Amino acid sequence: MPLFNKKSPFILLLLFSLLINFILRIVLMLHPITQSHFSLFESFKIFSFGFLSDVFIFIIGSLFLFLYLIFLSDSKYLKPYGYIIFGLYLFLFLYILSGKSILTEYGGSLPQVGLIFIGIKTFLFGLLLFIPKYRSKIRYILFVITIFIYVLVIIQNAVSEFFFWNEFGVRYNFIAVDYLIYTNTVIGNIMESYPVIPLFSVIGLISIVSTFYIAKNTKNYLQNLPNFVVKIKNLAVYSVAFTISLIAIPFLAKQQNSENVFANELQANGIHKFYLAFMNSELEYDKFYKSLSDEEAFAILKNQIPNINTNSILRTIKNDSTEIHKNVVLITVESLSAEFLEEYGNEKKLTPFLDSLAHKSLQFTNLYAVGNRTVRGLESVTLCLPPMAGESVVKRKDNKNKFTTGSLFKNRNYSVKFLYGGDAYFDNMQDFFGGNDYEIFDKKLFKPSEVSFSNIWGVCDEDMYKKAITLMNEESKLGKPFFNHIMSVSNHRPFTYPEGKIDIPSNSKSRKGGVKYTDYALKQFFKMAEKQSWFKNTVFVILADHCASSSGKTELPINKYRIPCMIYSPEFIKPSECNTLMSQIDVMPTLFGLLNFSYESKFYGQDVFQSDYKPRALIATYQDLGLIKDNVLTVLSPGKKAKQFQMILKPKGKQDQNFQVMYDEKLMQNQRADLINETISYYQTTAKLLKDKKLDK
Structure with missing residues (x-):
């Protein structure tokens, strides 16, 4: 069969890939960071099982190459x-x-x-x-380009794996996945850290020479293209090999069971490890971050959160007054940076309704989002815990039956719903909220007559709010209170919305339009809500899920985490400002305090109005874990690294100091060990309690 003989492009590229991976294993095994000796059996497994993994991964990864070759005709x-x-x-x-x-x-x-x-x-x-006259020449040029791309990818991957190992001593993990998300930062880091031009020149030269050799020795394939019958046979063989590969790859991964971690990593295939990291999206805290003994970490945590039990976050929240079982509507607004609001210095009048509502509400002026994705915001107000390294709990497998804000309401005979104008399947929201006893209402349950406008993300906010009003009217007839968590969608690319609602055309597809329409839709929601019988007995909590962007000069640019938050209930909450430094995870525990709830808490979030609350905020990316306290930002990073930055206020405009969001972050040479240990205590204990299922309800 031409496609699988020893001089076909498919086979030569397979051999080339195996050679590069063999060399890579040797280099990684001899690397100074690989501080380990390997037994004869471990060495055998590294190279034999590693060889098989490389073969099967190539078969899967060469799908497009196979399709290209088989369709040549x-x-x-x-x-x-x-x-x-x-x-x-x-x-x-x-x-x-x-x-x-x-x-x-x-x-x-x-x-x-x-x-x-x-x-x-x-x-x-x-x-x-x-131009049939030049068809063979053009086809050969395209053939050479295809071979070159595959050769370049194979070599570039090996080089990338080397540098990743050089940094972390492991194959690809979720940090590598994260690098794809923060492309600008990663490229900048590479440009500053390595001799890029000489390195890429060598990679390019090796790729050209290798491509020349493979193309020269496989040119006959183009001159004798297989007929239809042979192609069918090739397809059958490849389909069988592809199927075997799908079964063999996870089997071989299970054989990475040595007590020697380096042996397991060397035996693995980096691309498969990347795939697993992408799917599982977790980083083990103890393996990659600075840590303390568990006893010391919990002892430090107890100084920050009094009355917790030994090696636990469990504590009793006791209110002397009678519980107030008002309806609660929590609205997490997509990408609503604090800097969009007038009080924080915005002069474009993008949020006139929210600006006016803030003065009628309990407003938290110094609040920081925990992360830069919607799932982080949802996690923070549902689980009230620090953001974990890797992926949000919302998207993890072990995300069900947790101790949540919804479970507290449920225990008080509230009806509990999560309302979303898009498809709740996105970002695993359906799995998470459904697995934590929330009733889910999303785009799939809208009638065609209830949708006036939609885009790829779902129905517009106005349609969602209209439906929410209808649902709450039905709930109010049941004679029990309700808790509805609404997630907005309109302030999201492509920033399209119904025409004629605001003075920015929908077809402009601008962030400004998205923000202004979001504000407009909220105004319409409250206009409708004020007319309902349940309005006076309802508390509204409005806050952002995260900021509109998170890029900056430092790992954690704190101005990109500042979000607005307000609690509005004209018959219950007096308008005021709370200027205390706080985290997104504190919002719901503070609300429970206002409602006089008494309960056994597993939340890291706290009621900021309690006398024992110590101001701090927790912020993170997928790999950098931060704590803001005493005008110092402490950042823990993989590789067991810790940095600290002095936060220096940069006054902007004439707005009140409580609404200033811009800070210079000056790297501190003399670090504060107490704040580093406190940061460790928050993240290390959270990782342990999640792993030990101590945060389940």
């Missing part, structure tokens, strides 16, 4: 098939170019990427169709 350019295929390509190109394709709904650069890809495919197919 002259018959598809014959009349009329060639013209029909070319017409279909042209139609698809014009469809995307029209700006009305499904790719446009997603916003960002996706339409441009799609247009470029289809444009290139159309152009190349046209060349091969209309």
